[in-house]
C-alpha cells in the first residue's frame with residue numbers, strides 16, 4: 374500500500390505540495406496528472422525518500438519512509454522517465470545485479486522468465502543495455518520490480534517518448550503488475566494512457582490535489598475536459 378498523510382513540501386516560500394492525503398491499495402493504479410511544476414515529481418521523490426517533507430509523512434507497505442528510509446526501499450521499485458542502468462552490462466546481467474542488491478538470488482532460467490514476462494524478446498537478453506531502445510530499457514526496469522516482489526511501484530512519466538505500440542505494451546505490463554497485487558503511482562502527461570491504465574486519477578494544480586476521479590466513471594474526452602478546466 375502507498376499512503377501520503379498530510380504531506381507538504383516547501384522550497385523556501387514556494388509551496389510545491391500542499392497537504393496531500395492519498396491512499397493506493399494493493400492492486401490499484403493511481404495516475405497523477407498536472408501541468409509542469411504542479412508537484413508530481415515532488416510527490417514521487419517524497420515517497421522514494423529522495424527529499425524530506427516539510428511536514429506530513431509517506432508510508433510504503435505501512436512503513437514510514439521518513440523514519441525507516443532503508444526498510445521502506447525493500448518494498449518499492451522506481452522507474453524514472455529515463456531508466457538508467459549499466460549500459461555495459463547485458464539486460465540479464467543488469468537484472469541479476471539489481472535483484473541481488475535487493476537480496477534475491479535467481480538462476481539464469483528464472484532471470485530469463487522475468488524478462489520474458491515483460492515482453493523483452495529473448496535475442497536481446499544477452500545484448501548490452503547501451504544498445505537498447507527506451508522501451509526495452511523500461512522492460513528491464515519492470516523485470517527488476519517483478520524480481521524484487523515490489524509492493525509499491527513509482528513511475529515518473531514512463532511513456533513520454535515511447536511510440537504508441539511501445540506505450541500500449543507498457544501499459545499492459547503495468548496492468549498485469551497491478552493484477553498481481555502491486556500498488557502503483559504513475560505521474561504522467563498522457564491523459565489517454567492514464568484513462569486506459571489507471572483505477573483512479575488525481576489532478577495536481579500548483580501543489581494542490583484538486584480532483585480524484587475513478588477512471589471507470591469518466592471517458593478520455595471527459596477527462597481531458599476536466600483536466601483543462603482544473604489546471
Ligand SMILES: Nc1ncnc2c1ncn2[C@@H]1O[C@H](COP(=O)(O)OP(=O)(O)OP(=O)(O)O)[C@@H](O)[C@H]1O
Pocket residue numbers: 384387389407408409410411412413414415416
Ligand atoms: N530543488 C528544488 N528547489 C526549489 N524548487 C523546486 C525544487 N524542485 C522542485 N521545485 C519546484 O517545485 C514545484 C513542483 O515541481 P515538480 O518537479 O514536482 O513538478 P512536476 O509536476 O513534476 O513538473 P513536470 O511535469 O515538469 O515534471 C515547481 O514549482 C518546481 O519549480
